Amino acid sequence: MKSAAPEKPASERIAQILETEILSGVIEPGTRIRQEEVADRLGSSRLPVREALRMLAASGLVQLETNRGARIPHLDKCEVDVLYRMRERLEPLALSESMPHTTVEMFDELEEIQSEIESGVNVSGFLELDRRFHLLTYSKCPTEDLRNSVARLWNSTAHYRRAFMNEGGPHRQWIVNAEHRLIVDAMQRFDGKDGERYLVGHIRRTRKELAAHPELFIEDSQK
Amino acid sequence: MKSAAPEKPASERIAQILETEILSGVIEPGTRIRQEEVADRLGSSRLPVREALRMLAASGLVQLETNRGARIPHLDKCEVDVLYRMRERLEPLALSESMPHTTVEMFDELEEIQSEIESGVNVSGFLELDRRFHLLTYSKCPTEDLRNSVARLWNSTAHYRRAFMNEGGPHRQWIVNAEHRLIVDAMQRFDGKDGERYLVGHIRRTRKELAAHPELFIEDSQK
């Protein structure tokens, strides 16, 4: 019997810290991540940092170029649009796959998250809770690849949601709340069709809002 | 001016070799991959092997467990079914995104591949050419994430296609040929709707064929 710590692997710990920093916007797109800087900032060798960067690359959070290090990718308007179209196709599938395995504890946690959102939060708080809400609705999907794919799409587009919300999006937050309620309701009724419909509408609306704000992206003429 | 070799990075070389071995079936699902074995088989240290395994994990070819190494995942019937449903949703998007950027050289290469398939090949040859055909039709899709996602789905399911073809699937090869021709035709007419329709039908038929052969999978009662 070992009551001691479960001895977390160290490269995962670094990956988790970097993920938080990237998703929270502390590290912005275009920034180059230097292995040595991260290494002695988090008190380890460069080797676990390299492994962590590989994990983050698999999660869609950084981009690796040979001999040129890792940097957070700049996406143009078209790429974000396609990533949202991928979400429109994959997340309904994840939802319907997750739906048969829902538990009452999951609905309690969803309710808790949603209440916290509606109690009024700032932009960072909303983005974090919104992410937790949706990924939780997919969490019972038995196919790990599908869950990972969905999470990767959320990661890749996180910065642009943040930029949009910071510019003037938060006034539409009440729409999001209504849509969240509709999704939970459909899940509780085990109504896959309704769930898919509300979810697709939810994602599509955000996609179109982003497309209507080209100032959030860098110039598309990089060809 | 450097006429010398472009100096390929070494971990990529290892990843490529392992990918070939896995896709060709030399290494079967469930097999544990030992870092040291690969290292001195390919003449390098264990470190590039570790990085290569990370890449393969991102490509969906291996599964990494902390302190327990890398092994090729065993998928059950339900997981493969969901992976095929993901393909049905993502690949039509990849095709329509690729369609506006097609070139005459691409159609020449497609024709070359298809001719080789129709000239009669064995199972391994067919699987390799079929893979090249479809991934080539998506190759002009500008969104790298979408191309990678599609490739990952192909990788994860490759072994089960092989098992199916080896058991008695090849007699339906003429259907595949007809479907390939229909897809190329739709692409040349720039008919996105037709392309999506033929492609979805193509994938769905294979999914149902696999579902009708439960003997290809290990027992699903692993819960």
Add this chain to the structure above:
DNA sequence: TAGTGCGATAATGGATCCAAAATGGCGAGA
């Protein structure tokens, strides 16, 4: 004889050191 617990062995995770490639600055020449 079967089951459990301990110990030897082998494999993975991590640290340090070295080599190769890219980045940036400086100077020479037009």
Add this chain to the structure above:
DNA sequence: TCTCGCCATTTTGGATCCATTATCGCACTA
């Protein structure tokens, strides 16, 4: 003064060595 090219510095890729953890066999006990 502007441009091109060379060299120093920085940064990443790779090799070797050490620590930690899992795996497997064997002995001991009930």
